[in-house]
Amino acid sequence: MSDQIKNQQNQAEKWFRELRNQMVGAIQKLDGSTFIEEEWNRPGGGGGLMSILKGDIFEKVGVNISTVHGEFSEEFRGNMPGTEEDSRFWASGISVVAHMKNPRIAAAHFNTRYITTKGKQWFGGGCDLTPAIPEQLETDNFHDGLKRTCDQHDDNYYFQFKKQCDDYFFLKHRGEPRGVGGIFFDYIDKNFAKDLSFIKDTGQYFINFLIENVKRKKDFEFNKDDLEALSKKRSRYVEFNLLYDRGTLFGLKTGGNIDAILMSMPPNAKWD
Secondary structure: OOHHHHHHHHHHHHHHHHHHHHHHHHHHHHHOOOOEEEEEEOOOOEEEEEEEEOOOOEEEEEEEEEEEEEEOOHHHHOOOOOOOOOOEEEEEEEEEEEEEOOOOOOEEEEEEEEEEEOOOEEEEEEEEEEOOOOOHHHHHHHHHHHHHHHHOOOOOHHHHHHHHHHHHOEEOOOOEEOOOEEEEEEEEOOOHHHHHHHHHHHHHHHHHHHHHHHHHHOOOOOOHHHHHHHHHHHHHHHHHHHHOOHHHHHHHHOOOOHHHHHHHOOOOOOOO
C-alpha cells in the first residue's frame, strides 16, 4: 500500500473521530444525559467505539465509529470494486441514528465511510429523515440545507443524490418510502481532497440541522394517536434495516460488532 493511500486513510479516520466527538458533545448538551461508550475489537482486524444515549429528548441515539481491515469472504468479494486480484480491504466510517421521544420529531440517520481495496478507494454515505408525523417545514428545512451544502461542491450532487436516496430508502415489499428522503451516494472518488471536503460539510450540516430541529420541536404537544403512529413507523424502519440496508449487510459480512451493527434499531416498534 502506498504512502499516499495510508495518508488518505488517516485523514478520513481522523475526521470521522472528530465528527463523532462533535456529535456526542452537542447531543449530550441538548439532552442533559450522557452517552454510554463501549470499545470493541474485530477478530479479523480493527475495531470501533459504540456510543448510546437514552435520554429525555432522544429516546435512543447511537453514534458509532469504526476502522476495520482484513479480507472479504469469497461470497462478499464479488460485490466490492477493486477486489478482482486481492480480497483485502480497509474501511473506516461513522454512523448516527436518532430516535426521538416526541413523535412530532423525525428520526434522523447519517453515515459516511471511506473504503479502500487493492484497486479502488471511495467515499459513500448519506442522510435521511423518517418522520412518523410529517411536517412540511421540517422536510423543507432539511432538503433546502442539503441542497445548499451539495451546491457548494457540485451543482448536480443534490438532485443526483436525492434520487439515489429516494430509490434506496424504499420498502419494495410494501411499495412505500421509508421517510421523506435526503441524499445517498456511493463510489465517490473524483479527487480525495475535494471529496473529503464534501464529506466534512455533509457531516457538519447534519449535526447542525439535527440540533436546531430538535430545539424547535422538542416541546411540541403529542397524544396517544401520535405515539401509535410512531410505533408503526418504527416497524417500517426495522423492516428496511433488516431487509435492505447495505451498512447492516457490510457489517455482518465482515465480522463487525453485532450490537454496533444493530444500533440503528428503534427502542420499540409495533406491527398490526
